[in-house]
Amino acid sequence: MIAETTHGSLTFSTIEPGSGLDAALKRPPADALRRIESSGLRGRGGAGFPTSLKWDLAIKSPGEYKYVICNADEGEPGTFKDRVILSDFADLVFEGMTIGAFVIGAKHGIVYLRGEYAYLRAHLETVLRRRRAQNLLGKKIRGQDGFDFDIEIRMGAGAYVCGEETALIESLEGQRGEPRNRPPFPIDTGYLGNPTIVNNVETFAWVVCILAKGAKWFKEIGTKKSTGLKLFSVSGDCRKPGVYEFPMGITVAKLLEEVGGEGAKAVQVGGAAGQCVPASQFDRSIAFEDVPTGGSIIVFGPQRDMLRVAENFLEFFADESCGQCTPCRYGTPKLIEGVKMLQQGRCSMQYLHELCSLGETMQLASKCGLGQMAPNAFLSIVDHFQDEILGRAGRG
Amino acid sequence: MLVTEQERLRDDLVKMADRFGRDRSALMPILQELKRTRYHISEYSMQVIADLLDIHPVEVSSVVSFYSFLEDKPQGQFVIRLCRTIACDMRGADHVARQLVNDLGIEFGETTPDGKFTLGWANCLGMCDQGPAMLVNEKVYTQVTPEKVHAILDECRGTFGMHATADKER
Numbered sequence: 001m002i003a004e005t006t007h008g009s010l011t012f013s014t015i016e017p018g019s020g021l022d023a024a025l026k027r028p029p030a031d032a033l034r035r036i037e038s039s040g041l042r043g044r045g046g047a048g049f050p051t052s053l054k055w056d057l058a059i060k061s062p063g064e065y066k067y068v069i070c071n072a073d074e075g076e077p078g079t080f081k082d083r084v085i086l087s088d089f090a091d092l093v094f095e096g097m098t099i100g101a102f103v104i105g106a107k108h109g110i111v112y113l114r115g116e117y118a119y120l121r122a123h124l125e126t127v128l129r130r131r132r133a134q135n136l137l138g139k140k141i142r143g144q145d146g147f148d149f150d151i152e153i154r155m156g157a158g159a160y161v162c163g164e165e166t167a168l169i170e171s172l173e174g175q176r177g178e179p180r181n182r183p184p185f186p187i188d189t190g191y192l193g194n195p196t197i198v199n200n201v202e203t204f205a206w207v208v209c210i211l212a213k214g215a216k217w218f219k220e221i222g223t224k225k226s227t228g229l230k231l232f233s234v235s236g237d238c239r240k241p242g243v244y245e246f247p248m249g250i251t252v253a254k255l256l257e258e259v260g261g262e263g264a265k266a267v268q269v270g271g272a273a274g275q276c277v278p279a280s281q282f283d284r285s286i287a288f289e290d291v292p293t294g295g296s297i298i299v300f301g302p303q304r305d306m307l308r309v310a311e312n313f314l315e316f317f318a319d320e321s322c323g324q325c326t327p328c329r330y331g332t333p334k335l336i337e338g339v340k341m342l343q344q345g346r347c348s349m350q351y352l353h354e355l356c357s358l359g360e361t362m363q364l365a366s367k368c369g370l371g372q373m374a375p376n377a378f379l380s381i382v383d384h385f386q387d388e389i390l391g392r393a394g395r396g
Numbered sequence: 397m398l399v400t401e402q403e404r405l406r407d408d409l410v411k412m413a414d415r416f417g418r419d420r421s422a423l424m425p426i427l428q429e430l431k432r433t434r435y436h437i438s439e440y441s442m443q444v445i446a447d448l449l450d451i452h453p454v455e456v457s458s459v460v461s462f463y464s465f466l467e468d469k470p471q472g473q474f475v476i477r478l479c480r481t482i483a484c485d486m487r488g489a490d491h492v493a494r495q496l497v498n499d500l501g502i503e504f505g506e507t508t509p510d511g512k513f514t515l516g517w518a519n520c521l522g523m524c525d526q527g528p529a530m531l532v533n534e535k536v537y538t539q540v541t542p543e544k545v546h547a548i549l550d551e552c553r554g555t556f557g558m559h560a561t562a563d564k565e566r
């Protein structure tokens with residue numbers, strides 16, 4: 001369908017649909033959970049929460065109806081690997097959800113697909129129908145008495161904040177997509193008040209690989225705290241943009257070499273919500289314990305104006321803020337004003353400091369991750385590119 | 397005349413409620429289906445939906461106003477959304493934007509007088525490696541250049557009948 005630019009062979013293409021689920025069903029649910037635990041898998045959506053821990057909490061949370069939700073809202077600027085997974089490996093995503101259902105005891109699964117990806121829906125429905133026909137979904141899955149589970153697809157409607165798990169649930173419940181206070185977490189009071197696991201598209205796909213290929217295989221790749229492989233969405237100033245599979249812990253320099261981005265002056269890791277890594281720090285590694293990411297890598301070549309980058313990200317957050325809390329609603333526009341002053345060469349050092357402390361306040365005082373992360377790119381650009389952004393001649 | 401149109405709309409909405417349910421969680425699917433088939437979520441339709449789901453109309457309009465894909469203004473038959481986020485910006489989305497404005501004769505946020513096109517912005521469409529990217533209804537265009545804009549608009553004008561949906565063959 002859409003010209004995919006996938007580089008190298010992806011582990012996902014070596015996994016036979018059904019193999020992960022069959023491996024899980026051979027033994028009791030607790031065993032599958034143990035294997036995910038020993039693989040060290042952490043959420044691929046960005047925050048890196050240990051997947052087995054989330055599932056375990058949902059097991060322990062009392063409730064007759066439990067839900068498995070796949071977060072396919074993929075709205076982080078620079079991220080498109082979930083789109084590729086859904087187009088090419090939808091089976092693995094549904095299978096990971098089915099394993100999740102088996103582990104926590106859920107009957108109902110929902111894929112929350114961003115409105116921008118509506119063109120994927122027909123394909124996903126086709127795969128769902130086939131899996132039902134193969135008894136990989138539906139009643140008595142693979143002949144297991146009492147294991148009934150099915151998946152429904154629900155559409156988002158163009159709101160980045162709905163990728164935040166509690167906003168996503170609000171949206172599914174027919175409300176405005178405004179994040180809730182956490183705790184309580186979805187594992188206790190999720191969809192319609194029931195215990196719910198929300199995981200990223202890629203997380204579910206790795207669950208299948210781990211069950212099919214073994215926890216040991218996964219654990220031996222990557223770093224101690226960030227095990228396994230990860231898909232990266234690479235865009236910007238490089239010769240070979242696209243989706244890549246790399247081990248966790250890869251250095252920024254090594255990654256740039258692979259994608260044809262040598263000579264970059266900075267790399268934005270983790271999307272608009274992430275941080276801007278300058279060339280002097282390209283030896284840092286991409287892992288939860290160093291520079292974390294949901295997979296978004298945007299390369300900036302030597303000619304890029306970093307203020308324009310900061311401005312573009314801030315405008316994104318101003319546009320996507322749900323407006324519920326003050327630091328985020330008023331803070332972001334204030335930072336944009338500051339960027340405009342910098343562009344015009346009218347910003348004093350003292351005012352720049354004030355802007356930075358406003359940014360830090362937003363990080364602490366905003367209600368959800370959006371407002372907490374909105375100033376990140378601005379702060380890291382101010383931090384690393386002062387010579388470039390201060391004392392401009394002014395553009396008018 | 398007007399009454400029959402309203403009755404038809406009402407019938408459609410009742411069918412949607414039968415299909416998606418009458419719980420609050422059916423609200424988004426109903427609104428999305430309404431928008432997909434009629435390009436417009438009117439005051440009247442919000443009133444009917446509120447009745448069907450037994451909630452206050454304000455609840456419905458508050459949800460509609462939250463989501464950028466659920467507009468309460470009438471939309472063109474083709475809603476164009478050009479990505480303005482960084483990766484596309486770096487690949488020249490501003491030139492594509494200019495050309496869209498020139499070829500359509502409207503600004504961003506406007507609808508052509510013939511009701512064919514609405515022009516707007518989108519944030520990252522998940523096509524960053526192939527930007528500039530643009531959505532036309534549910535169809536995505538990548539590596540859009542100013543020269544290609546004309547052909548894309550022509551393709552829409554030539555689409556027989558109504559809505560070009562996501563008939564993306566695999």
Ligand SMILES: Cc1cc2nc3c(=O)[nH]c(=O)nc-3n(C[C@H](O)[C@H](O)[C@H](O)COP(=O)(O)O)c2cc1C
Binds near residue numbers: 045160162164198200
């Ligand atoms: C503003 C905001 C947007 C988010 N968007 C997404 C998203 O598009 N996809 C996603 O998987 N997680 C997103 N998250 C993270 C989710 O809240 C949640 O942590 C994640 O779905 C958990 O899945 P994982 O543990 O498998 O990564 C977002 C968080 C915030 C604060």
Ligand code: SF4
Binds near residue numbers: 178324366368370371
């Ligand atoms: S931080 Fe921003 S997006 Fe999050 S709840 Fe507050 S206003 Fe809404």
Ligand code: FES
Binds near residue numbers: 479520521522
């Ligand atoms: S930045 Fe335009 S599609 Fe991602």
